[in-house]
Amino acid sequence: MSGAVPLLGGLDLAGLGPGLPPLVCLLGLLGVVAARRRPNLREGVSLATAGVNFALVLWLYARHRAGETLAWEGFSLAPGLALSFRVDALGLVFALVASGLWILNTLYSIGYMRAHDEPRQTRFYACFALAIAAVMGAAFSANLFGLFAFYEVLSLCTYPLVIHAQTPAARAGARKYLTLLLGASIGLLLPGLFLVYHLAGTLDFAPGGLLAGVAAADGTLVLAFLLLVYGMAKCAALPLHGWLPAAMVAPTPVSALLHAVAVVKMGVFGVSRVVFHVFGPETMARIGADDLLVGVACFTIVVASLIALAQDDLKRRLAYSTVSQLSYVLLGVGLGTGAGAVGGLLHIGMHATSKITLFFGAGAIYLACHKTRVSELDGIGRRMPITLTAFAIGALSMIGLPPTAGFVSKLFLVRGAAADPAGAVVLAVLVASALLNAAYFLPILWRAFFRPLPAGTEAGVHEAPWPCVLALSLTALGTVGLFLGHGPLLDLARAVAHAAFGGAE
Amino acid sequence: MDAQLPALVIVVPLLAALLVPLAGRRAAWGLVALALLLAFAGCVRLLVRAHALPEGEAIRYALGGWAAPVGIEYVVDRLNALVLTMLSGVAFLVALWMRRSTAREIRPPAVTGYYSVFLLMAAGLMGITITGDVFNLYVFLEIASITAYVLIAMGRRRQALYAGYSYLILGSLGATFILLGIGHLYMATGTLAMADIAAVFAREPQLYDSSVIRTAFAFFTVGLALKMALFPLHGWQPGAYAEAPSATSVFLAATATKVSAYALYRVAFTVFGVRFLETGLPVVRDALLVMACSAIVVGPLLAIRQHDLKRLLAYSSVGQIGYVVLGLALHNADGLTGSFLHFWNHAAAKGALFCVAGALAYRAGTTQVAALKGLGRRAPLTAMLLTVAACSMVGVPLTAGFLTKWYLARGALEAGQWAVIPVLLASSLFTAVYAWRLLQLAWFADEDGPVAEDVPWSMRAPSLVLGAACLVLGVAPLALPVAQAAAEALL
Numbered sequence: 002m003s004g005a006v007p008l009l010g011g012l013d014l015a016g017l018g019p020g021l022p023p024l025v026c027l028l029g030l031l032g033v034v035a036a037r038r039r040p041n042l043r044e045g046v047s048l049a050t051a052g053v054n055f056a057l058v059l060w061l062y063a064r065h066r067a068g069e070t071l072a073w074e075g076f077s078l079a080p081g082l083a084l085s086f087r088v089d090a091l092g093l094v095f096a097l098v099a100s101g102l103w104i105l106n107t108l109y110s111i112g113y114m115r116a117h118d119e120p121r122q123t124r125f126y127a128c129f130a131l132a133i134a135a136v137m138g139a140a141f142s143a144n145l146f147g148l149f150a151f152y153e154v155l156s157l158c159t160y161p162l163v164i165h166a167q168t169p170a171a172r173a174g175a176r177k178y179l180t181l182l183l184g185a186s187i188g189l190l191l192p193g194l195f196l197v198y199h200l201a202g203t204l205d206f207a208p209g210g211l212l213a214g215v216a217a218a219d220g221t222l223v224l225a226f227l228l229l230v231y232g233m234a235k236c237a238a239l240p241l242h243g244w245l246p247a248a249m250v251a252p253t254p255v256s257a258l259l260h261a262v263a264v265v266k267m268g269v270f271g272v273s274r275v276v277f278h279v280f281g282p283e284t285m286a287r288i289g290a291d292d293l294l295v296g297v298a299c300f301t302i303v304v305a306s307l308i309a310l311a312q313d314d315l316k317r318r319l320a321y322s323t324v325s326q327l328s329y330v331l332l333g334v335g336l337g338t339g340a341g342a343v344g345g346l347l348h349i350g351m352h353a354t355s356k357i358t359l360f361f362g363a364g365a366i367y368l369a370c371h372k373t374r375v376s377e378l379d380g381i382g383r384r385m386p387i388t389l390t391a392f393a394i395g396a397l398s399m400i401g402l403p404p405t406a407g408f409v410s411k412l413f414l415v416r417g418a419a420a421d422p423a424g425a426v427v428l429a430v431l432v433a434s435a436l437l438n439a440a441y442f443l444p445i446l447w448r449a450f451f452r453p454l455p456a457g458t459e460a461g462v463h464e465a466p467w468p469c470v471l472a473l474s475l476t477a478l479g480t481v482g483l484f485l486g487h488g489p490l491l492d493l494a495r496a497v498a499h500a501a502f503g504g505a506e
Numbered sequence: 507m508d509a510q511l512p513a514l515v516i517v518v519p520l521l522a523a524l525l526v527p528l529a530g531r532r533a534a535w536g537l538v539a540l541a542l543l544l545a546f547a548g549c550v551r552l553l554v555r556a557h558a559l560p561e562g563e564a565i566r567y568a569l570g571g572w573a574a575p576v577g578i579e580y581v582v583d584r585l586n587a588l589v590l591t592m593l594s595g596v597a598f599l600v601a602l603w604m605r606r607s608t609a610r611e612i613r614p615p616a617v618t619g620y621y622s623v624f625l626l627m628a629a630g631l632m633g634i635t636i637t638g639d640v641f642n643l644y645v646f647l648e649i650a651s652i653t654a655y656v657l658i659a660m661g662r663r664r665q666a667l668y669a670g671y672s673y674l675i676l677g678s679l680g681a682t683f684i685l686l687g688i689g690h691l692y693m694a695t696g697t698l699a700m701a702d703i704a705a706v707f708a709r710e711p712q713l714y715d716s717s718v719i720r721t722a723f724a725f726f727t728v729g730l731a732l733k734m735a736l737f738p739l740h741g742w743q744p745g746a747y748a749e750a751p752s753a754t755s756v757f758l759a760a761t762a763t764k765v766s767a768y769a770l771y772r773v774a775f776t777v778f779g780v781r782f783l784e785t786g787l788p789v790v791r792d793a794l795l796v797m798a799c800s801a802i803v804v805g806p807l808l809a810i811r812q813h814d815l816k817r818l819l820a821y822s823s824v825g826q827i828g829y830v831v832l833g834l835a836l837h838n839a840d841g842l843t844g845s846f847l848h849f850w851n852h853a854a855a856k857g858a859l860f861c862v863a864g865a866l867a868y869r870a871g872t873t874q875v876a877a878l879k880g881l882g883r884r885a886p887l888t889a890m891l892l893t894v895a896a897c898s899m900v901g902v903p904l905t906a907g908f909l910t911k912w913y914l915a916r917g918a919l920e921a922g923q924w925a926v927i928p929v930l931l932a933s934s935l936f937t938a939v940y941a942w943r944l945l946q947l948a949w950f951a952d953e954d955g956p957v958a959e960d961v962p963w964s965m966r967a968p969s970l971v972l973g974a975a976c977l978v979l980g981v982a983p984l985a986l987p988v989a990q991a992a993a994e995a996l997l
Binding site for chain 2: 076077078079082084146149150153154157161164167172179183184187188191192195198199
């Protein structure tokens with residue numbers, strides 16, 4: 002392999018390739034625990050891990066673009082069960098988005114946790130490090146077992162984050178979070194895994210789908226598809242979405258982690274893997290699973306938006322917005338057209354950047370003014386101009402208006418739907434969703450900027466601590482930036498779509 | 507000496523058991539540990555040798571130079587080498603672990619006696635595993651049982667006497683059934699050496715239709731099911747595990763019932779033969795399938811409701827023995843592999859969990875589940891141990907427990923027993939419920955009291971080895987080739 006750097010007495014570190022990011026994150030975990038008595042060092046280790054990890058992913062991207070095949074055999078647990086890693090376009094989409102936003106999320110966490118003087122911070126940062134290790138592992142896993150294993154690790158290691166406050170409310174929320182995620186993964190995903198292995202005799206992802214060419218009844222395949230999709234409850238397809246609003250009890254940096262960076266994206270990434278590399282577009286179309294997925298997605302988009310309309314709690318409103326937006330990704334990969342797939346995959350990055358901005362904003366509002374309800378936000382734009390401007394950008398992106406990232410992915414989705422014979426319904430859903438998004442985001446902005454501050458509130462600018470403001474400004478800039486240049490994301494999404502559907506997009 | 511190894515691994519602990527009461531308390535403990543270390547080393551060596559032999563052959567050792575069928579023969583093949591290694595390894599770790607724990611839980615004058623009986627039990631269990639003679643198996647079974655009654659009854663509370671007594675009654679009942687089985691077998695075949703009985707069956711296949719033989723098999727199955735606490739014959743087990751001194755619980759829970767399960771495999775496959783299982787008495791296989799599946803579901807379900815950690819773990823064992831038997835009922839290579847993997851996987855996880863219970867008894871003086879509160883702050887390493895072992899019980903991927911479930915599920919699909927899949931999943935979910943309850947208390951309960959110390963390193967280190975085994979066996983394919991070879995050798 003060219004570019005291999007022999008280090009540590011002949012150990013070929015570069016040869017580990019896609020195995021490196023998860024390993025580095027695990028090292029970061031050890032560092033965090035080792036530095037538990039020195040907060041500055043501990044946070045320094047967290048940030049450094051995030052930075053090194055992102056650099057590694059960029060390095061993998063650069064080598065992938067140069068046409069290299071990057072793989073690491075990893076280790077085999079048993080015949081058919083291996084933790085092995087490979088770099089491909091789909092994995093890179095997820096890895097780039099997660100590792101890039103991770104840096105900002107860590108920065109924001111440090112500001113938030115310090116300002117709040119939260120207890121149990123070592124456990125918090127340790128679980129954070131384990132979470133990103135799991136995300137990196139899942140992104141580069143070369144088989145369904147690896148994806149499943151890291152999926153489970155992510156569920157388990159985010160539980161301590163959700164329950165962090167250890168109040169009765171936090172306990173109840175965390176219980177629902179884990180019950181639903183673990184219940185679905187043990188009760189549905191695991192039997193799905195058994196079934197796929199039983200049918201195909203392998204779990205290795207294949208470009209045209211590992212189940213392509215497997216002789217099995219359509220009904221069995223549809224069953225396997227449903228088990229896998231609903232088993233990954235992290236994609237929050239209705240009716241297995243309840244864990245997301247329940248997990249809103251977590252500290253805001255965790256909400257950002259759950260909603261934007263890692264957890265929900267793990268779900269939609271997993272479903273994309275299932276669509277492209279387990280079943281493959283041809284099998285999907287043959288057994289009608291694509292229409293099934295589109296149906297589920299459309300239903301979720303509309304219903305979750307309607308629920309969001311009724312929420313007064315800001316974070317809950319954002320949570321239901323996430324449920325709805327995630328299904329854009331499912332919709333895109335289910336459409337069965339090149340443009341749809343590009344739109345869906347782009348939306349992983351576009352939604353992540355915008356939603357993290359919104360959550361950072363909500364957290365900053367809570368930190369600076371201790372407000373959590375939409376009805377309390379009158380005039381807050383004058384007290385926290387930077388935060389609310391960033392929030393506005395995120396909201397516009399959710400609606401899908403230029404000049405924000407959300408516009409780009411939705412444009413591709415519309416093109417994808419138009420290419421579909423039954424696209425009229427999908428187009429109607431997309432339009433309705435945009436209107437609904439406007440209906441629950443614009444009133445917030447209107448309150449914040451055009452209503453007077455409640456009597457008795459001191460005037461003057463009062464922002465959250467600087468690491469928080471810095472983080473949310475950067476993500477807001479990123480939201481606009483992704484509109485102007487879609488960067489590597491578009492290339493990668495196109496590569497996935499091209500491999501799946503050929504040239505037409 | 508290598509040639510004498512099969513005898514030595516039994517004789518060394520037996521002899522040491524005689525010497526231990528003569529030594530002082532510290533020296534006695536040293537002797538126990540040394541004897542078991544030697545036995546473990548011998549078993550590892552036997553495992554390696556058994557795998558070096560061509561398939562179908564075994565290490566045979568004629569005791570006292572009297573060749574079978576007149577004399578007693580010890581046989582080590584790929585299956586029991588795996589069990590022997592597990593047994594002696596756990597026994598050695600428990601011996602290391604128990605010094606501080608017994609000093610606190612056993613009256614000082616009785617400690618050396620306890621050590622001696624402990625060694626006898628270890629020797630008895632290993633004897634059951636290594637012998638190639640059905641009557642000798644019965645003798646060792648009695649040695650292991652009687653010593654177990656004593657080791658249980660030495661618990662601190664008065665209920666321990668009752669628990670020991672109840673095991674005595676039910677255990678004797680089981681042993682009687684086994685003896686009846688042996689008698690029937692002897693009546694029909696005229697020999698007691700396992701290989702010889704198998705040869706008789708090979709010569710006279712019409713024996714399979716004889717009702718004497720069928721009765722014998724039924725007696726064996728019921729007797730061994732009682733000894734291994736297979737649902738619904740598990741009545742003696744929760745009390746015994748809960749009331750026994752901590753060291754007894756760790757050792758019993760990690761090994762004892764599995765040895766009876768092994769005996770069932772040995773009797774079914776080696777003595778009666780694969781053909782008998784397939785054609786002779788298929789109803790027993792179906793019955794075992796139903797019993798194993800019920801155990802797998804009911805065990806963890808009952809565990810959820812317990813307030814005492816040791817009792818909770820005991821009920822979880824009721825479920826786990828189901829995994830060990832399931833392979834026999836599924837009767838294919840993957841199913842057997844899953845069950846054989848579980849000999850090691852469950853020994854590591856359950857041993858580690860009972861070590862946590864022992865640590866609790868040592869520090870808090872109680873084994874109530876509620877006493878786990880704040881463990882993560884007080885004793886982070888012990889809490890980590892609890893976490894890892896509990897994850898392995900649930901079958902989280904990358905822990906040892908997952909591999910068991912994976913192979914059992916594959917075996918079930920291969921055998922066309924689709925209904926087993928929901929059973930496995932339900933059991934994982936129920937296990938997750940009680941494991942979660944324990945972890946919730948250990949890590950996420952508010953506890954503002956002073957930070958107490960963890961248990962001494964002499965207890966922590968051996969238990970951490972068991973915890974590490976839960977991870978290592980889950981990621982590195984160490985146990986798998988051994989289990990697969992054992993499964994292939996049987997079929």
